[in-house]
Amino acid sequence: MKITVTVNGADYARDVEPRLLLIHFLRDELGLTGSHWGCDTSNCGACVVWLDETPVKSCTVLAVMADGRRVTTVEALAIGTALDPVQEAFAVCHGLQCGFCTPGMMMTARWLLDHNPDPTPEEVREAISGQVCRCTGYENIVRSVLWAAKHDGPAEDEVAADEASGGHQ
Amino acid sequence: MNHAYGPLRRKEDARFIRGQGTYVDDIVLPGMLHGAILRSPLAHARITAVDASAALAHPAVVTVLTGADLAERGLAWMPTLFGDVQAVLATDKVRFQGQEIAFVVATDRYAARDALELIVVDYEPLPPLIDASTALDPGAPVVRDELPGGNHIFDWTAGDKAATDAVFAAADVVVGCAMIYPRSHPAPLETCGAIADYDAVAGKLTLWSTSQAPHAHRMLYAALTGVPEHKVRIVSPDLGGGFGAKVPVYPGYVCAVAASMALGRPVKWVEDRSENLMSTAFARDYHMQGEIAATADGRILGLRARVLADHGAFNAVAQPSKFPAGFFHIFTGSYQTQAAYCEVTGVYTNKAPGGVAYSCSFRITEAVYLVERLTDMLARELGMDPAELRMRNLLRPEQFPYTTPSGWEYDSGDYPRALQLALDMADYPALRREQAERRARGEYMGIGLSFFTEGVGAGPRSHMDIMGLGMADGADLRVHPTGKAVLAISVQTQGQGHETTFAQLVAHELGLSPDDVEVVHGDTDRTPFGLGTYGSRSTPVSGAAAVVAARKVRERARLVAAAMLEAAADDLEWLDGKWRVRGDPDLALGIVEIAKAAHSTLELPAGIEGHLDASAVYNPPNLTFPFGAYICVTDVDPGTGQVKVRRFIAVDDCGVRINPMIVEGQVHRGLADGIGIALMQSISFDEIGNCLSGSFMDYLLPTSLECPSPELGATVTPSPHHPVGAKGIGESATVGSPPAVVNSVVDALAPFGVVHADMPLTPANVWLAIQRSRARTDLPAS
Numbered sequence: 001m002k003i004t005v006t007v008n009g010a011d012y013a014r015d016v017e018p019r020l021l022l023i024h025f026l027r028d029e030l031g032l033t034g035s036h037w038g039c040d041t042s043n044c045g046a047c048v049v050w051l052d053e054t055p056v057k058s059c060t061v062l063a064v065m066a067d068g069r070r071v072t073t074v075e076a077l078a079i080g081t082a083l084d085p086v087q088e089a090f091a092v093c094h095g096l097q098c099g100f101c102t103p104g105m106m107m108t109a110r111w112l113l114d115h116n117p118d119p120t121p122e123e124v125r126e127a128i129s130g131q132v133c134r135c136t137g138y139e140n141i142v143r144s145v146l147w148a149a150k151h152d153g154p155a156e157d158e159v160a161a162d163e164a165s166g167g168h169q
Numbered sequence: 170m171n172h173a174y175g176p177l178r179r180k181e182d183a184r185f186i187r188g189q190g191t192y193v194d195d196i197v198l199p200g201m202l203h204g205a206i207l208r209s210p211l212a213h214a215r216i217t218a219v220d221a222s223a224a225l226a227h228p229a230v231v232t233v234l235t236g237a238d239l240a241e242r243g244l245a246w247m248p249t250l251f252g253d254v255q256a257v258l259a260t261d262k263v264r265f266q267g268q269e270i271a272f273v274v275a276t277d278r279y280a281a282r283d284a285l286e287l288i289v290v291d292y293e294p295l296p297p298l299i300d301a302s303t304a305l306d307p308g309a310p311v312v313r314d315e316l317p318g319g320n321h322i323f324d325w326t327a328g329d330k331a332a333t334d335a336v337f338a339a340a341d342v343v344v345g346c347a348m349i350y351p352r353s354h355p356a357p358l359e360t361c362g363a364i365a366d367y368d369a370v371a372g373k374l375t376l377w378s379t380s381q382a383p384h385a386h387r388m389l390y391a392a393l394t395g396v397p398e399h400k401v402r403i404v405s406p407d408l409g410g411g412f413g414a415k416v417p418v419y420p421g422y423v424c425a426v427a428a429s430m431a432l433g434r435p436v437k438w439v440e441d442r443s444e445n446l447m448s449t450a451f452a453r454d455y456h457m458q459g460e461i462a463a464t465a466d467g468r469i470l471g472l473r474a475r476v477l478a479d480h481g482a483f484n485a486v487a488q489p490s491k492f493p494a495g496f497f498h499i500f501t502g503s504y505q506t507q508a509a510y511c512e513v514t515g516v517y518t519n520k521a522p523g524g525v526a527y528s529c530s531f532r533i534t535e536a537v538y539l540v541e542r543l544t545d546m547l548a549r550e551l552g553m554d555p556a557e558l559r560m561r562n563l564l565r566p567e568q569f570p571y572t573t574p575s576g577w578e579y580d581s582g583d584y585p586r587a588l589q590l591a592l593d594m595a596d597y598p599a600l601r602r603e604q605a606e607r608r609a610r611g612e613y614m615g616i617g618l619s620f621f622t623e624g625v626g627a628g629p630r631s632h633m634d635i636m637g638l639g640m641a642d643g644a645d646l647r648v649h650p651t652g653k654a655v656l657a658i659s660v661q662t663q664g665q666g667h668e669t670t671f672a673q674l675v676a677h678e679l680g681l682s683p684d685d686v687e688v689v690h691g692d693t694d695r696t697p698f699g700l701g702t703y704g705s706r707s708t709p710v711s712g713a714a715a716v717v718a719a720r721k722v723r724e725r726a727r728l729v730a731a732a733m734l735e736a737a738a739d740d741l742e743w744l745d746g747k748w749r750v751r752g753d754p755d756l757a758l759g760i761v762e763i764a765k766a767a768h769s770t771l772e773l774p775a776g777i778e779g780h781l782d783a784s785a786v787y788n789p790p791n792l793t794f795p796f797g798a799y800i801c802v803t804d805v806d807p808g809t810g811q812v813k814v815r816r817f818i819a820v821d822d823c824g825v826r827i828n829p830m831i832v833e834g835q836v837h838r839g840l841a842d843g844i845g846i847a848l849m850q851s852i853s854f855d856e857i858g859n860c861l862s863g864s865f866m867d868y869l870l871p872t873s874l875e876c877p878s879p880e881l882g883a884t885v886t887p888s889p890h891h892p893v894g895a896k897g898i899g900e901s902a903t904v905g906s907p908p909a910v911v912n913s914v915v916d917a918l919a920p921f922g923v924v925h926a927d928m929p930l931t932p933a934n935v936w937l938a939i940q941r942s943r944a945r946t947d948l949p950a951s
Contacts, residue, residue, distance in 0.1 A: 017279065019279070020279070024278075024279075027194075027195075028277075028278075031197075032188075033188075033191075033192075033194075033195035034187070034188020034189065034190075035188070036192070036194075036358070036359070036409065037194070038358045038359070038360075038409075038442065039442040039864070039865045040441055040442050040443070040864070041442070041864050041865050041866050043864075043865035043866060043870075044358060044865060046358055073188070074187070074188035075187075075188050077187075077188075078187060083186070083187075087186040087187065088186075090182070090185075090186050091178055091179070091182040091183070091186055092178065094178075094179070094830050094831070094833075094834050096182060096185055096186070096664075097410075097664030097665065097666070097834055097838065098357070098358070098359070098407070098408060098409045098410040098663055098664030099181070099182075099184075099185030099186075099190045099407065099409070099664065100190075100192065100357075100358040100359045100409030100410060101358050102185050102186065103188045106186070121878070124873075125873040125874055126873075126874070128872075128873050129872045129873050129874045130872075131872075131873075132358060132865070132870050132872065133358070134355075134356065134357055134358050134410045134412070134838070134841075134870070135410060135664050135834070135838050136834060136837055136838060136841075137837035137838050137839075137840055137841035137876050137879065138837075138841070138872070138873040138876050139837050139876070139878055139879060140834060140837060141873070142873065142878070
């Protein structure tokens with residue numbers, strides 16, 4: 001089937017099998033390997049990307065379902081060389097170890113903060129509860145998202161100042 | 170004062186937070202083909218025919234390998250890391266559900282999967298052996314009929330039986346229990362996979378694979394394929410977790426190698442989640458009968474254990490070869506005991522092979538679970554508080570180094586201090602008061618303790634080996650003319666942050682910034698030989714090698730500095746990151762200046778080679794013995810059996826902490842493991858060997874909702890024999906936390922008379938434990 005998908009702002013027209021999963025379309029067709037495949041059963045969330053404005057597990061979305069829609073992946077989180085506060089947060093708060101779940105976690109975190117800029121730890125835990133991390137026990141992911149909430153949007157020097165006084169150097 | 174230790178943002182995160190990590194499945198080579206494995210639906214069956222003709226006719230299929238094809242090349246069987254053999258593709262019969270039968274190679278991954286459906290296999294079903302306790306019964310189905318011993322793998326004992334029996338005979342109190350440490354799976358989020366690329370012209374095999382032990386794997390592939398070892402290159406790129414699951418060599422890797430050698434093209438194989446859970450390294454599956462003997466006033470006298478170990482269909486454990494039961498005989502734990510004895514019998518069953526994986530420190534998980542459950546049972550029997558009983562029996566600081574009844578020499582420890590810190594952090598008396606108040610209201614709150622002694626950093630080489638390879642690890646350090654350094658190491662990170670911690674180790678020794686030290690790992694062409702990362706070996710062994718290499722560089726720098734300063738080398742002292750002239754500390758040279766001179770036209774005294782490079786091989790004199798005290802607080806709903814972990818207090822002592830941020834992250838992970846293993850993670854089978862835990866819908870992993878926010882504490886007791894006093898931390902919490910969770914749940918259920926319940930403590934199992942126990946003892950009889 002011929003589809004056109006807007007991925008990270010660029011249009012891609014491809015002829016794909018109807019059964020092709022969105023995660024494989026992104027990884028194998030477009031070479032966007034930041035999103036990972038982990039389980040097949042939408043339990044782990046390593047494959048979370050945004051379809052239009054909503055996080056989805058791209059291992060259970062067909063590529064053809066994205067026809068005419070917008071997909072946003074971890075590769076679009078940073079704007080140029082400017083990291084999203086969520087990305088900065090995961091590094092500052094040691095919110096990752098092996099890095100495999102991290103892209104999916106960050107995409108969910110970005111969505112959460114866009115809709116709830118000042119979440120409680122419980123709300124963060126709820127938001128990421130459909131995703132699995134085998135390295136962090138989630139604690140530092142929660143801390144990362146809360147750090148990002150605190151640092152969303154302010155001037156860059158403010159972030160830098162806070163980082164100098166607070167987070168790990 | 171240069172001090173490169175401390176919390177430091179990880180170097181590797183720069184790529185991971187941008188989605189720029191490179192995992193095996195991210196790698197695409199020109200002309201690369203895709204492999205998929207046909208697996209057995211039956212646990213035990215003779216294979217009478219495999220017909221791949223329809224698959225071969227599929228337009229996208231390039232080749233199909235069967236067991237018969239591999240047998241022609243001598244590749245149908247491969248050695249395991251423990252001296253057994255394992256079928257790469259079955260030739261005679263299948264021995265577990267999910268066993269590998271055929272390997273399809275196609276032009277894309279979907280077509281390879283499609284073609285699996287076209288292969289016709291004729292099976293002659295055999296009765297399966299699923300219950301390990303029946304493995305040695307006369308007439309039991311024989312899993313390995315090609316072997317002389319039937320289902321029996323080994324009997325192994327440790328300790329002094331006569332002395333232990335005497336202690337038990339004289340004891341006031343003996344408490345015993347049968348307990349199962351269920352089969353679990355580490356389930357790293359990235360499954361196993363490989364890309365094999367054989368260059369027939371150069372005669373060189375390159376294998377990108379999910380490997381925690383690239384150098385050991387290189388030797389195995391060389392032996393298996395006949396490609397000489399210097400023409401085999403193993404590259405282990407970023408790994409999406411491992412936890413022990415990526416130590417063994419799996420049939421899928423070998424199939425990719427065989428296919429690439431046959432086709433002269435790169436072949437990728439990546440398993441799916443069901444394949445991962447059903448066929449790669451499981452962990453535990455220890456069926457234990459334990460007993461503890463004590464005086465009436467609560468002095469532990471001895472321990473006895475009888476264990477049946479289910480190793481599955483092939484003995485594919487990855488552990489030092491002199492220790493068929495791993496380090497299980499450390500089961501006297503952290504307590505003073507007069508005598509101890511254990512017997513372990515290993516058997517084959519029709520289940521997936523493996524057994525040592527999942528952050529277990531070679532079976533110390535099972536040992537700690539046994540002694541910590543028995544200690545709680547003893548406390549219950551004696552009517553003593555479990556914290557008091559532990560405090561009374563813990564080894565005292567002045568007893569170190571301490572030799573246990575089963576022969577381990579613990580290097581250092583201050584156990585009472587760690588336990589007291591945990592009790593203080595928890596406000597233990599207040600918790601017990603709260604528990605009493607809640608019980609009076611009919612609420613079931615549990616407080617579970619665990620005190621563990623870990624043993625990590627395997628070596629020495631004379632005592633510990635895998636496939637005859639002694640467990641010592643190398644490090645190569647090169648300091649460039651500008652004072653920037655490259656350290657090449659033998660171990661392989663799976664998320665532990667080696668690129669940062671090892672840079673800190675070297676920077677600390679040389680007065681450099683960690684930013685100036687690049688760490689190279691995961692490529693056998695670029696790194697020195699070593700046994701790899703498992704059993705928390707990296708810091709204790711490879712970290713020590715890095716430090717020794719750095720100290721060699723520092724000594725070499727001293728000679729160069731002496732020439733530069735026209736001073737005697739003996740007149741120089743290393744102080745605050747520089748070589749300084751004694752009595753005139755302003756006459757000083759740092760590594761950057763010395764490195765420049767060492768590569769320059771400066772005339773050096775005879776015998777000094779110049780440059781600033783050094784290599785080291787570290788052969789650890791002993792393991793290091795981290796320890797910790799954990800307290801888990803749970804709330805249990807007796808109506809549903811639901812367990813909620815409310816608090817987890819964890820005090821860890823891993824000696825000197827190089828990067829405390831990374832250390833704490835390791836503990837966080839292990840605590841989540843403990844909650845998962847104790848409450849939900851279990852690989853189970855039905856009576857005919859169907860795996861009932863073959864996906865994440867059935868093999869439940871803890872999420873952010875099950876894991877509490879942990880409360881961490883630390884004590885620091887340096888290891889006396891490690892160059893910087895560090896011990897390992899990678900597995901401590903996985904070892905120490907499951908008994909704390911189970912002790913907590915059993916404590917919560919004490920009013921029902923529950924004295925033990927086996928993991929996983931799922932709602933159903935907790936509810937059943939209540940129903941099977943005596944009636945509630947805290948209520949008046951109606």
